[in-house]
Amino acid sequence: xxxxxxxxxxxxxxxxxxxxxxxxxxxxxxxxxxxxxxxxxxxxxxxxxxxxxxxxxxxxxxxxxxxxxxxxxxxxxxxxxxxxxxxxxxxxxxxxxxxxxxxxxxxxxxxxxxxxxxxxxxxxxxxxxxxxxxxxxxxxxxxxxxxxxxxxxxxxxxxxxxxxxxxxxxxxxxxxxxxxxxxxxxxxxxxxxxxxxxxxxxxxxxxxxxxxxxxxxxxxxxxxxxxxxxxxxxxxxxxxxxxxxxxxxxxxxxxxxxxxxxxxxxxxxxxxxxxxxxxxxxxxxxxxxxxxxxxxxxxxxxxxxxxxxxxxxxxxxxxxxxxxxxxxxxxxxxxxxxxxxxxxxxxxxxxxxxxxxxxxxxxxxxxxxxxxxxxxxxxxxxxxxxxxxxxxxxxxxxxxxxxxxxxxxxxxxxxxxxxxxxxxxxxxxxxxxxxxxxxxxxxxxxx
Ligand SMILES: CC(=O)N[C@H]1[C@@H](OP(=O)(O)OP(=O)(O)OC[C@H]2O[C@@H](n3ccc(=O)[nH]c3=O)[C@H](O)[C@@H]2O)O[C@H](CO)[C@@H](O)[C@@H]1O[C@H](C)C(=O)N[C@@H](C)C(=O)N[C@@H](CCC(=O)O)C(=O)O
Ligand SMILES: Nc1ncnc2c1ncn2[C@@H]1O[C@H](COP(=O)(O)OP(=O)(O)OP(=O)(O)O)[C@@H](O)[C@H]1O
Numbered sequence: 001x002x003x004x005x006x007x008x009x010x011x012x013x014x015x016x017x018x019x020x021x022x023x024x025x026x027x028x029x030x031x032x033x034x035x036x037x038x039x040x041x042x043x044x045x046x047x048x049x050x051x052x053x054x055x056x057x058x059x060x061x062x063x064x065x066x067x068x069x070x071x072x073x074x075x076x077x078x079x080x081x082x083x084x085x086x087x088x089x090x091x092x093x094x095x096x097x098x099x100x101x102x103x104x105x106x107x108x109x110x111x112x113x114x115x116x117x118x119x120x121x122x123x124x125x126x127x128x129x130x131x132x133x134x135x136x137x138x139x140x141x142x143x144x145x146x147x148x149x150x151x152x153x154x155x156x157x158x159x160x161x162x163x164x165x166x167x168x169x170x171x172x173x174x175x176x177x178x179x180x181x182x183x184x185x186x187x188x189x190x191x192x193x194x195x196x197x198x199x200x201x202x203x204x205x206x207x208x209x210x211x212x213x214x215x216x217x218x219x220x221x222x223x224x225x226x227x228x229x230x231x232x233x234x235x236x237x238x239x240x241x242x243x244x245x246x247x248x249x250x251x252x253x254x255x256x257x258x259x260x261x262x263x264x265x266x267x268x269x270x271x272x273x274x275x276x277x278x279x280x281x282x283x284x285x286x287x288x289x290x291x292x293x294x295x296x297x298x299x300x301x302x303x304x305x306x307x308x309x310x311x312x313x314x315x316x317x318x319x320x321x322x323x324x325x326x327x328x329x330x331x332x333x334x335x336x337x338x339x340x341x342x343x344x345x346x347x348x349x350x351x352x353x354x355x356x357x358x359x360x361x362x363x364x365x366x367x368x369x370x371x372x373x374x375x376x377x378x379x380x381x382x383x384x385x386x387x388x389x390x391x392x393x394x395x396x397x398x399x400x401x402x403x404x405x406x407x408x409x410x411x412x413x414x415x416x417x418x419x420x421x422x423x424x425x426x427x428x429x430x431x432x433x434x435x436x437x438x439x440x441x442x443x444x445x446x447x
Contacts, residue, residue, distance in 0.1 A: 011080040012083035014062040034191040044224035056271035061216040100209030102250035111299040130273030133228040143171030144306035146233040162239030166309040174303035211253035229277035287378035295338040326373035385421035
């Protein structure tokens with residue numbers, strides 16, 4: 001693409017229509033104007049929409065949702081003339097536009113770190129009155145194994161929750177049907193002009209921090225329908241990045257990382273006078289450990305999918321698992337040591353580890369070639385340790401990928417490192433923000 005014309009990205013004051021339950025977010029990029037909309041389901045508390053806390057969260061949401069429009073030209077200045085920010089809110093928004101878009105910059109060769117000016121008025125860091133929120137849990141559901149493991153854990157601890165999703169489709173809908181609890185759904189409508197322009201000559205395209213976006217929408221829901229905590233299902237493996245670019249680690253999953261969780265939890269708490277909690281229940285766990293917990297139950301086997309092809313805005317009419325993307329390859333690999341082989345083959349409809357065409361893909365996942373794929377996959381050493389473990393199991397050892405990679409894994413990492421890594425994957429990390437009362441009910445090490 002030719003060098004874009006430098007310009008300013010403007011974020012206008014958002015508006016929530018408390019009669020219709022619709023929030024509108026306006027943006028400008030030079031002469032281009034965009035509007036994104038959120039439609040909330042019936043039952044919102046109009047009184048809560050008039051609280052200072054709701055106004056603060058709505059403003060922050062406007063800035064976070066702005067990434068989709070900003071990325072068309074990625075200018076150096078973001079201006080929000082009507083949105084006052086405290087110092088910690090400013091740091092949070094800059095983190096979204098710098099690290100949340102890290103993959104986008106790295107893949108487009110754009111250097112923006114430390115160079116983005118965020119022009120907004122200052123807001124006093126004075127305490128915000130806490131809105132009245134019921135002691136209830138909102139649980140975002142992504143249709144994959146992670147949020148369903150949170151379902152399993154909350155159910156075992158007898159903690160009630162409400163499933164929540166933005167633009168639910170495919171595996172999200174079928175998983176929530178299996179959960180059997182009434183959900184809350186928000187309809188998000190991106191400006192179609194932004195989607196049309198994305199990647200056309202003169203405009204960039206790329207990844208946006210979707211968990212940050214869904215989390216802000218969840219926060220609005222928490223205030224409107226009275227929930228005092230949002231429980232995410234982000235694993236500890238999500239904190240590992242993909243490549244170093246422009247002096248920083250770019251992480252496809254930045255908004256699922258522990259650093260991001262700390263930032264957003266602090267900002268949401270401050271903006272609601274301490275009223276709203278936010279943490280990930282799965283932070284102590286590796287992906288491999290999550291797979292082992294998932295495997296304890298068969299209830300979601302035919303309805304869940306971690307394959308992101310299901311979640312494209314335009315829909316998807318292919319199989320639940322495409323079998324050809326890094327996420328399918330990775331999830332197959334980590335479920336393999338955790339469940340009976342026929343069960344796993346039933347879920348995926350084929351054996352991805354006995355397909356010679358996938359050798360290059362598994363070499364990338366396990367660190368034997370290339371770089372960690374730009375997808376929601378676990379740590380490189382995690383994938384290597386799981387593949388090595390399979391090579392020690394009779395039912396997997398002769399499968400083509402397992403037998404071909406075993407020797408290279410041993411040469412590259414050494415047996416003791418691979419064995420130790422698998423043990424560590426199964427141990428809980430104390431590095432999490434799960435409140436101590438819940439952590440002790442779940443038998444986790446204290447934060
Ligand atoms: C479903 C998916 O993986 N989409 C990624 C894909 O986009 P694609 O063009 O194949 O399909 P659409 O998602 O329908 O997007 C159409 C265009 O719209 C833009 N767009 C979409 C959503 C949005 O919120 N803002 C947007 O501007 C998009 O850029 C397209 O031009 O490739 C894109 C480019 O790399 C990705 O940005 C799409 O990712 C979605 C935003 C998405 O929701 N992805 C999640 C499944 C995802 O990747 N989650 C991460 C967590 C990342 C995090 O930090 O939170 C994960 O699971 O690892
Ligand atoms: N459409 C959505 N609406 C609300 N929350 C979502 C949505 N998609 C993902 N999430 C939430 O975002 C977080 C990250 O999603 P992620 O895709 O990693 O989880 P998952 O779908 O549960 O599992 P998997 O990693 O197996 O796909 C999770 O807490 C998930 O519940």
